[in-house]
Structure formats: C-alpha cells, structure tokens
Amino acid sequence: MLEVKGLSKYFSSGILRKRYTKAVDDVNFSIKRGETLGLVGESGCGKTTLGRSILRLIEPTAGKVLFDGIDILKLNKKELRTFRPRMQMIFQDPDASLNPRMKIRESIAEPLKLQRVEKCEIEGKVQELIERVGLSPEHANRYPHQLSGGQNQRVVLARVLALNPDFIVADEPTSALDVSVQAQILNLIQDLKRELNLTLLFISHDLEVVRYMSDRIAVMYGGKIVEMGDVEDIFNDAKHPYTKLLVSGKEVV
Amino acid sequence: MRGALKSGNVFCKNRIGVTGLGILSVFILTAIFAPFLAPYDPCEMFEPMAPPDSQHVLGTNDIGQDIWSELIYASRISLFIAFTTSIIATFIGTLSGLFSGYYERFGFFVMRVVDLFLALPRLPLIIILAVFMPTSIWNLIIIFVLFGWPITTRIIRSEVLTLRTRPYIDSERMMGAGDLYILGRHILPNIFPLVVVQFVMEARHVILAEAGLSFLGLGDPTSKSWGMMLHYAFEYPTIFISEVWKWWMLPPGLCIVVVILALVFVGFALEEILNPRLRREIV
C-alpha cells in the first residue's frame, strides 16, 4: 500500500558555504495494508523527519513515496490538498496538537468542515467521535488547557478519525504521557486500528511499546534504516550492532 | 470565549493595566466630546498672554487663544494621529508579518527590507522627511506609518514562525486546509493579543514622535496638538524667566506624559497577561 523508495531529506545551513545535515538518507521500505510498522532509533536519528517527509509536511530532497501507486511527491498543491485526508499524523505532544483558542468541539468539527460535510450533520458526527475515543460529551465545550494530556491525545485521535484516513503516522504519540495514560491511548489506537483496518507507521524510542504495537520493526540509525524485520526476529536475533545494543539491556521487570 | 474572559479577568486584577485603561478612556472621551467640554473655540482670540483667571482657567497663549480649550482640542489631534498611525502601521505590519512568517521566500525579502528600515536611524530620517514634506497631519501619518510597520512585522513574523511549526498547524494542513484558511483561522487569532500590544506600543511611540517633531517646529503649525503647544511655548521669549510656563508649558507636557504613561501601563499589563511566566506574580 505504501512504498518508500530512496527517500532522502537534507537540511542545509549557511549562506555562503552550504553544510548539509543528512536527516534522512536513502530510506527504502514498504507497508502493507492493515500492517503496523514500528520505527525505533535514538533521538535525532531522523524518525520524525522521515514521517513528515512521507506525508510531505516537509519537502524531501529526493525519492519516491508511492501511496496506492500514486507518487505523493509529484502531486501539485491542489491535488495534494484533496489527497491529504487519506493520510494523517499524530504528534508527540498532544497539548500542542490542538489550537489552544478552539474548543474541543470546534477542533473536532474542523476536519468535517474542511471536508464540506453538511452543517446539520456535523454536530451529530462530533458527538459520535467524542464517544468513540472515550471522552464524555461535557468535554466538548472545554479548551485544550482544561483537559489532561491523555484526554487531549484522544481529541487528536477523534479528529484524525473524522477524516477516515487509510494511513496514519504516529510520531511518539505517548512519550509525553504517563504510563497508565499511555496504556489507555495505545490500547485505543490498537482498537481503532483493528476496527477500521488502518495502516500505521508507529514511531517511538521505547522498544517495549513498539514491540507491543507493531507487526514489523525498522531500526533507524543516523538517517538510515539499518535493520528491518518481524518483531520477534528483531528482539531475539538482532543483526546490526546498534539494534543489539538497543535490545541487549532491556530490563524485564 | 472563556479564554477571553479569563484574560479579561487577569487584566482586571492587574491594577496597573486598569489604571492605564482608565486614564486612557478619560482622554479618549475628552477627545470625542471636546466641543462640549471646551469653554471656547480653540481658535477664538482674546487678549494675548492673559494669566489664568475665572474666564480662562489656564490663561491665554501668545495669540490670545484659551489654553484650556486648546488643551482639550489638542487631545483630539494627538490621539487621532496616534491611533490612525497605529491602526495602519499595525495592520500593514501584521499582514506582512503573517505572510513573511508563513512563506519563507517572501519572508526573506520582507525581512531584508525590515532589517534595512531598522538599521537606518529612524528619527533623523523622519525629521528630514518632515522638513521637506508640506506639513500636514496626513503627511505625518504617512511618515510614521512608513517607519512604524517594520517593527510590528518583525515581531509578528517571529511569532508566526514559532506558531507555524506547531503540530496543530501541521494537522490542519494534513486535513487539507489551505494556507489562507490556516493563516486566518488559526494563526491570526493566536497572534491577535500580540497585535494589540504592538498597537499600544506604536501609539505610544507615535505620540512621542509627533510631540517631538512638533516641538522642533516640524509639525503642522496650524493644528492644535500638545507638541505644537509646547513648541509655541518654548519659542516664547520669556518662557523661562516668567511664570507663564506654569500654565502654558506644564499642562500640555503633563498631558503627553500621562497619556504615554497610560499606554505604557496598558501595554505592560497586556504583556504580562500574554506571558504566562510573568503572570504568576502579577502585581
């Protein structure tokens, strides 16, 4: 369903003499429909950049991103806009993912409005989504700062669901959250995924979380994918030295 | 709505802000109702240089105009110039700030212009322009706007730059929202408080600059502003060796001081409200 070929993103700095940071360097992989690919790697290795490049939130330097056979990187602005709702992203910081000046209700209604859903239908849909992600209707009239991080992440999920996406990039969706809340959110994502047959790219630096969430795992190091394979293969039989280092010290409590 | 109410609430608790707003409203009301408040037409001439008495609370100026009425009418010009300029400059600054923050390439060029404007000595340039443009209120406004927008642009832009990378803006884009939609519906409301602060600060700056230019004799000599009153007072040969300064120089000077202070108070309070780190220890 999603195929990434030779994707690279270099950041340049300096005006006279350019210097490049190879944040993502010639990355290739594919994800099947309904599959979850976990992406692990140390901080700054390029995970976020990769996720954002795939969705064209930043323009990649080179490569192809084929989504159902369409090269996303070739779409023009208008085509991209109509195409976008099919792919969504969930960010690490749930509080920053919502406009602080909009009520929860408005935030969730926003994608519906953008999709030109009939005005009269919106209210009902919003209610439905709110319940779907396990919030209570009273939350609809609050502002993000009046809710906890876990609740905000639910709102983000509700909003993503409103668009009926096929593919979601979850960029460390729970790393800002508490263990107990993390469990709630991760479970919710799993449930929704199963129900809606979503395809997921799940980014995290927490091996245990990725292990729980993913079908396959890709290990990223210095902008490149250094190892990729089924969950258990990676955990039991790591090949790359970095993966070994990651897996070796895991504490079993 | 509650967000707004909340900051309103904080504002009310902020004694400095409320004081400023109070003073400012007094002056705005004075300006609006000047014809009802002033005992005379400020251009009507009586005996020149009459000291204060029951007829003329603050006496008359060098050509016999009632100083008290002049003072009241002057609040009109001073505030009019200040607010008109601030509105236009903040408007231009906000728009260019918004777009230059959002579109990098456009922003790059705008910022070079802004840098240039900020690197050039502002007041000397204004003085020159003021000397050679026919002195009218509108020319003054044009000059002030010309030099007022870049600061706002820069401040708004840097705010937009940080807002632009917020995940919620990315989410909007992912939902298929267009640039204008994002700018108008998501970024603008978030920078609006900053725009208000800029507006207030610009108004303060303009009042000072207008007074300064008028004082140097570069304002419109036929208009009645506090700076112009001070200019005529300063030109008066015995201003320092007689007592006339008490009723001719002091009142317009103090009016400028108080209005600026009020604006500073309001701006200061607004900034405290906007900066949550400062808010905790509000006075």
Place this chain on the structure above:
Amino acid sequence: MHHLTKITAYILIIFVAISINFALPRMMPGDPITSLTDDPTTGMPVIMDEDIKEEIRSYYGLDKPISEQYTDYLKDILKCDLGWSIYYNAPVAEVIFERLKWTLLLVGTSTLIYMILGIFLGAVSAWKRGERGDLGLLVSVLSIGSFPSFFLAMLFIILFGVKLDIFPIFGATTPFMEYSSTFDAFKDVLYHLILPASTLVLTSIDGPYLLMRNSMLGVLGEDYIVTARAKGLTEWAILKDHAIKNALLPITTVIAIRMGFMISGAIFVETVFAYPGIGKLLYDAVSFSDYPLLQGAFLIITLIIIAANFIADMTYLYLDPRVKHG
C-alpha cells in the same frame, strides 16, 4: 563563517545607507543654491543671475549628471572626504567631528549610566517581583520614562537653571574659561554635562529596565537557577553569577539598537540645552538644505548605529558560548 555573513550584511547596510543618504537630499524640493543665497537671519533676498548660479553650481559639482555625482560621492567617501559644507563653508568631516565629540560624550556617558542603572534596577525589580519595592520601582521608572526628553529638559532648565540656579543652562563648557588644571576643565565639562545627560538617562532608562526585568523574570524561572539554589549558593551569588549574565544576553542587541535611539534623542536634548552636538547640527543642516553636511551627518550617525550593533553582536558572541562555539 558566521562572521563572514554578518560582515557582508553590515557592508550591505552601509552601502544602502550611503545610497539613501545620497538620494534623499536630492529628491527634496529646494535648490541648495537658493539656501546659499537666502539669508534666514535677516531674510534678505538676493536675486542672482543665472550665470552666477551656474558658476556656483559647478563649483560644488552640482551641475554634473546624477550618476557622476554619485560615483564622485562614493569615491570621496572612500577617501574619508565627506565634502564641503555649503552653509558652514568648511569641510563636512571637520564640522561633524568637532561636534561629534560632544554628542559622543553626551550619548556615551548617558548610555553608560542608563544602561548600568536600568539593568541594575531591572534586576532588583525582578528579584523582588511582586513586592512593594518592585511595584514602586516599576511605576516610577515607567512614569519618568514617559516624559518626552524635551519636556523634561525644559523643566530641568526652569528648576535647576533658573529657580535653583545650580547648573549652567547652555553649552558644553564655560566659554573661554582659563582652566588652572585638567581637573578643572574636566569639572567644567562635567558641570555642563549633568543636566543634558540626566535628561537623556531619565527618559531612556525605562527601556533597559523593562527589558532586564522581563529577561530576569524569565531567567529566574529557569531550572538552572533552581540548581544554583540547590547548590546552596547565596541569593547574591545566584543573582551575580547565574542570573544577571544570562538575563543580559538577550538584551544586548536591543540595547545597541537603543543606542541609535539615544543619538536621535540627543537631537532634542541638544536643541533645548544648546549643546553643541551632532543632533543639533543635523537639524541645522536640514533647515539650510546643506546637502554635503546632511549626507555627512547621516552617514556618521548611521555608521555609529551600525557600529553599535556590530559591537553588540560581538558582545553577544563573547557572552553567549552557545553562539561562539555553536
């Protein structure tokens, strides 16, 4: 690398400033020849033959095509020749430099004092935030900062020059006083400096004060201040070694920009106190349409401001290791 870009930017700004300086006076109405012949003091009209005017124009090179005037102008600037002042009938550089020292003295002293004082008071205010002292300081600094400099100057003249008669009211020195020692001379200059400098200091102090207060409030909320406190440092040591330096960082640039404002502000103070500085000169040059002088005064003021910015940038580099080694 970083320095190179900075320096390129500075050169560019200087170049644009020079071009504006050249173009601006020429776009203004009024011929310098008229100003040369008209006499504002006595207003005596001088009706001149066109050929005499021509002669004078060519004397000043005003008859050449604009492009040639421009290249000449650039060449001269490189040679440090700012031209010949039409009104003052002397080399522009000489006219300017003679006044420049007074402006630099006035602005320099005031800047030094208001910066140190403003920063100190700002730090104190932030340290005592929310307390009575902070509020008192805040309100008084904001109030005094709201005085237009010329108004405060006039009040000072009345109060200290006339009513109390303890300070001189004009000039930079006592004219033709014969000093018995350099100390005497210094005393005299200082004596004349006090009122204008205090005016500038008082009316400008709100800037650094507020900046420092805000910056300090920010810094005081940082984790490393808690760390410092956790180490058992005294409050004074925390303020001195940890808070002030960090709080100063973001405001150095702003203060440099304000240095430019100070020079501008000096125009008013110099006018009221008849202080023989460049601000007053600029104003005179404008009213006499003295192109070369105007251009020169502008250029010098611009250069000073750019230099101030440059110094600030360098100070910033020196102060902030994140930039220096980044």
Place this chain on the structure above:
Amino acid sequence: MNLLKIKALRVYFPTDDGIVKAVDGVDLNIKREEILGLIGETGCGKTVLGMSIMRLIQSTTLTDGEIIYKDRDLLSLSDDEMRKIRGGEIAMVLQNPMTSLNPVIRVGEQIAETIRLHQGLDKKAARKRVIEMLRDVRIPDPEKSVDSYPHQLSGGMQERVMIAMALASDPELIIADEPTKGLDVTVKREIIRLMKEVTAKRSMLFITHDLGAAAEICDNIAVMYAGELLEHASVDSIFSEPLHPYSEGLLNSLPERGLKPIRGISPSLIDTPQGCRFHPRCDYAMEICREKHPEMVKLEDGRAVRCFLYA
C-alpha cells in the same frame, strides 16, 4: 537509623482557582544508605515533595509539618543555615539536564562552585577536584571537558555533570528528580547504572515515574497518588506483589505487562475525591472507600499501605 524523617508534610499552593494541595500529609523516612524510589503519575506531587525538602519552593506556598534531618527540623532553620545544608549535606539532581545547567558558564566552574562553597577549597584545588569528579562519573577526557560549555556536551554527558555536581560536596542525601527524563534509552541505561554505583554509600530519594528505572536502582519504593503516599514497600515485594490497587494498576499499564490501563483520569489536586482518593478509579472500591479517608496501615513485613482492603 533514619537520616530524614518527614512528618505530616503539607504543601499547598494558593491559586486563582483554589488551593492546590500538592503534598497533603506525607510521612516518609529515609534511612542511611537507603535508596528510596518515589513513583507516581504526573502531577501527583513528587517534585513538590522533593523540592520542599530542600526548601526550594517559593515563599507564597503554605507549608506545614516537619522535615527532620539528623535531629534538625529543616523547615524551622534560618535561611542561612538551610543554605549550608543545601548542596553540602543534601544535594539535588533536577529533572532535564539540558535546562538545569547554566548555558553560559563552563561546566567545570558550575561544579567547582559547590566545592568551593562547601569545602572551602581554592580555585586550583577545586579544579583538580572537579576533574576527579568528572573522571568518577566517567566523562571521557575530563581535563578537556572541564572547560566545555553545557551545549558542547551530549545529553548523557550533561546528566553526568549534573550527577558530579550533586556528588561534589560529598552529600549524605541526594534527591534525584527524574534524572533520566528526556534522555535516550541507551543513555538512560548507562546513567542509571552510574547512579547506582555512585550512591552505594549514600542515601537517595529517587523520584521518577519510570518504573523500570525505579526497579533497577531502588531498595524501597513509595507510591504517591494525588498528594499522598499510598504504599511503601521494598522494591522486590512491590513489583512482585503490589498491594494497593493503584500500584497494581500502575504496573499493569506497562507494555511488558500487557498495557492494561487504569480507567478514568487522575484527580484534580484542588477538589480531591471524598474518602479514598483513588476510589473513583478503583476496581475494588467498597462502600467505605467512598466515605472514609483510609489511614496508612503498617503490615508485618515492614510494608505499609493506605487501603481499606488491608485495614
């Protein structure tokens, strides 16, 4: 032998919305050479508790109770006396090394400050000591690193500097507030090992909500919820057999234990629930839980738990 004894500590923050009871009646003892872990979800009052031991909480708070350190009540010491204890006898490692180091001062100087202050060494001697310290926390090339600025070091090295700083004056008690927050998994692991090593002969209050880290390093664990302690037990017993339903829920939320979340959301610290604070989210809640506030129950094996199930 108790090094630190906290008795009925209350720390309240008056705010616009009401009084935030961040710490509400905490009793806690730290023995010599004990490493006590303090765990609990975000916002339950862990940091406030740690900071109030050091008296680093701003003056507008309402603090009540006793914090007895070696027979002296820290809360009633003068500012000066307290300052001598801070950094000297009790040291603190703050969460997030990136922001806890002053960016414009060389790291060596930041460590030396403490040494000079508490051990009265001169500049040169202090520097020598700093280099030793850096070597102790295994910073490569300490002679060079001592003159680095924080931003020139990696996150892991910064954390090491923080630890060196805390150890610098050879304190008896270290309060470490989530020292591994914001660090990479691999780095985190090394730091935890290091901490374990260097605190071998010291006492430590280790604040975290990273259960894995706590399990690795601590002797005993205290579980905190909504401003009060719910359970206190040895590390082994709590991970193998948590008594309080909250402790159990917390452990079950771990991915490796099946990601079973506690339902509901954490309570506000302004209007804490009547009765047992955890009852709205508790699967075992009884009638009494709704009405009465449970007291800490001491069990025979040295464990203590605040739950009617064990009353």
Place this chain on the structure above:
Amino acid sequence: AAAEDKKVLKIEGGDYGYPSPFTFYSRGPGYIRMSLIFDTLTWKDDEEIIPWLAKSWKSENGGTKWTLYLEDDVRWHDGEPLTADDVKFTYEYIKDHSGSPLFKWFSVLNYMDHVEAPNDRTVVVTLTDPLPSFLTDFAGCIPIIPEHIWKDVSDPTRFTDPEAVIGSGPFKLAEYNKAEGYYLYEANEDYFKGVPLVDELILLEVGDPALALSAGEIDEASFWGSEIDAVETFEADPNFEVISGPSFWVLKTIFNCEKYPTNIPDFRRAIAYGIDRGEIIDQVVHGGAIVANTGILHPDSSWYMPGLPDYAKNDAVANQLLDDLGFIDTDGDGIREYPSGEDLEFELLTGDRFAREAELIQEQLEAIGIKTTVKAMSTKTLDAILKEGNFYIAVSGHGGIANPNLLETPNWPGDTYHNDTYDSIFLEQETEMNHAKRKDLVNQLQKTIANDLPVYTLYHPLIWSVYNPDKLDRWFYTLNGVATGIPIEMNKLIFFARFGDANEDGDIDMRDVTKIARMICWLDPETDAADANRDDKLNVLDIIYTELIILGRV
C-alpha cells in the same frame, strides 16, 4: 589681578564661521564677525556714511571713476603697513575668485572695470557703469585684506590658517570654537582709530537669550517682533537698557498675478481692504511691529516714500469691489462664488513661522466671503512653490528693504508680476547718480507697487537691543543697516567713544575733532549739495563746536 581689570563684553551669538572674509557663513551675523577684524574703505554710523580706511574721496565721470585717499598710518595686525596696493590687490583678488560662495557679498565687483594705485595712499576705481551705491555697497562692504598674506592663497574659502584673520580692524581673533559657536576677540591696541572700549569681546551661543541675559551670562541680546514681551520685561528692569531699531524686514501677502482671480488688481485690492493689519500686529506680534509701507521699502530707509495708500481695513469697500467683479454669494453659505458658480476658495500658503498670521488673515477674509485654507510648510518648500508660480496667495517675508534694489522683483520670491514700465524705471534708477532724481524714480516704483498690489505688505517688525549699560552703553542702529543693510546693532563703532562723548579723563576725544574737520570738508557744496540732512548736520556741528570752545579745546 590684572585679568580681572580686563573689560570683557559678552554678546549673544552663535557659530557663523571662521571670521576671515572668505569663510564666514553667508549671513549677516557672519559678516559682522568678520567686520570686527577687517576694515572697509568707508563705513556707516547711525546717520551717514563716514570715512574709514579712506579719509576722503571723490567721484568723477558721472560716477564711474572713484578716487579714494587712505588714512596715513594704518597697520595690519602683524605690523605691516596697509597701503593702496593692498586695496588694489583685494579688489582684484576677490574678483578673480568670484566662484566662491561668498561672492554675493562682493558681487558689486562686477561693476569694476579696473583698479589702480597711483601711489601708496590713493586708490582709483573705474567702474563699467555708474554705481550710486558705490560708497556703501562697494567701498563700504568689501573688506580689505593684506596682500602679503593672501597673494599665494589659491582657494581662499579653504584657507583657515591663523594668518587668514590678520586684518586691520579694531579686534584680533584670539579664539574661535566652531562646535560651541564661541568667538573671543581681543582689542587691537594699535588701531588707527584708537583703542576699543573693551579689552575682550566674547560672542557665544546661548539656548535662550532672555534667560541668559537675565542670568547675567551675556551683556547684550537682540529681540525681534513678537519677542516684545521679553523686551518689556527688561525695560522694567533698571539693570538693562533697551534701544529699538528698524529691522528692514517685511511680511507680505504675495499674490499670483498670473492666475485668475488674483491677477485682477481690484480683487487684490479687495483682499487688502479685507485684511486688518493692525489686528495682526496687536494679536500676533503684540505690538512689536509697525504697519508696513505698501511700497515695500522700510520707513526708516532714506528711500521711503510716505503717504502711499494703506488700504485701511474696510469690509464695505472690499465687499463692493468683490461684488463689482461678480464674485457674489448666491447660495447664502457665506462664501462668494465665482461667476462660474464654484465657491471662491483657495489655499493660503505660508511659511511655518507665519502660520498664526495666516490664520488670522484666513478669519478676516472669511468675513468678506473669501474662503481660504492655511497650508503651512517650510520656508524652503514655500519658496520653491512660489518660484514655480503654483499658488494664489502666500504669506512670506524677507529683509533688506532699506535698499531700492530690492524692488527688482516686488513679489519675490514669486516672479509673477510683469509690468514693462515698472521694469524700465527700475533699470533707470539703478544707474542714476543724481540722488534727487533717483529718489523720484524709486518713489514711482513704490507708488506702482502700492497701487497695483502685486504684494500687500503687512508689517515691519521692530527690533531691540537689550543691554547692560554698565558694560557698554554705546549701542545704536546703523543707517540703513551695517554694510549692505544688515540690521544688527553690532557696528564696530560702538566700541569707540562717540561724537561728543567724554573720555575717561572727562576730555573730549581728539578723534571728534577729526570728525568735525571731516564734516566741514564734507559740507563742501561741491561734494554733496543736495544732501537732505544738510541742515541737521549744520546744527550738530554748531552744538559741538560750541561745546568744544567751552571746553577750551579749539
């Protein structure tokens, strides 16, 4: 102690350049500063032209040839003698360097054909055309410079060595501070006219003259027009004395004589009747001015023509004139309309300084149904607009109206008045050597202006000198202004005992005797038979002569 005995006089001033003849700023005060160091052949006191470096002179060939005889023992500050060669050198040198910006002061040199020095003490100037004002504008204006210093100087405007201020005058420059605008002069003990009354003269820039004067920082300051309020304060103060003089300055409304409707003389007259000049003087100038001569020239000028129509405020006449022209208020809004139906309305341009006068005029014109809007601008801009002819009415002022040459372009700086007869009369008077005839021509010019009204003059401000008489009390205003007409009280004559003054010993200065002798020769009917003041002079002479006899001096 000796220093304290020094008599020091401090005067309000400012920087007007290095006081060499080629580096002072091209302004009256600059010339004055220079004139303290450099002498001219003739000079003026409050009444007449007096001999200076030249003790006598004669004109021949219908005023194109002038022979001047120099004083005998005049020396430069450096001790060198001043000779006729120096004078010849000066005139030729300046003429050769006519591109210098100070040329305007010396532009009369254009009239010079050549100059000769037949001997040490005699100079003969031959002119191309007769120059009636030779004695004031030529001999009385051009400073004589030492040949031995200037002969090698190629660009005099850039020559600022100390030698550049070696003159022959009563003062030597001791110090000059450009930045602060301070001048310090020392008396020239060897001056050929005697020792000046003060040992040191200081000119300094003060922020506020009234304040500086009352604080004793300066001993003299001058005031102008509406500054009369300050003058009155000092008048009431026994420590100060005040003298008043003519400013030779006029404020005028300038009409565009090329644009409808201001090109209609009756329209201009109507406006003149509508303006109340008395009210302007009372209200704006506080009485510090006199109603202007409608013929422009100042009443204190010897060329003044009295009795010209003054268009005293009369709304009835004004309205009648306007009605007759067809400007009638048909819609009753108080504003007249053009015959075409549009409102009679235009801008009233003014320089910044005269906005208040303009505003009052605006009010006065409104009373006769003419609507104007005051538009104030810098003098520079206004002048530029006036030169372009882009205006209807403007208020502007200028000085120098002691001199009939000013009448060349009556609505200067505008140039919209064209009258061939007027122009030819002007040209004729320029070269008319017969005083009475010339005066008649000038009268005709003034009459034409007063009737045609290309400008309507408003007021002539008064000027005052306020001084501390203990320091120096010889202040006076020079006849028609110093040199070419600078209305400044600082004539170098004030530093000398005047005619009839007793010196410190109670004796009459011997120089007065010289003066009497000169007057006697001056009264020679051949020299100036038609002098209007002849009788006055005779009277004065009588009085002094009698006094001298009483004192036993003659």
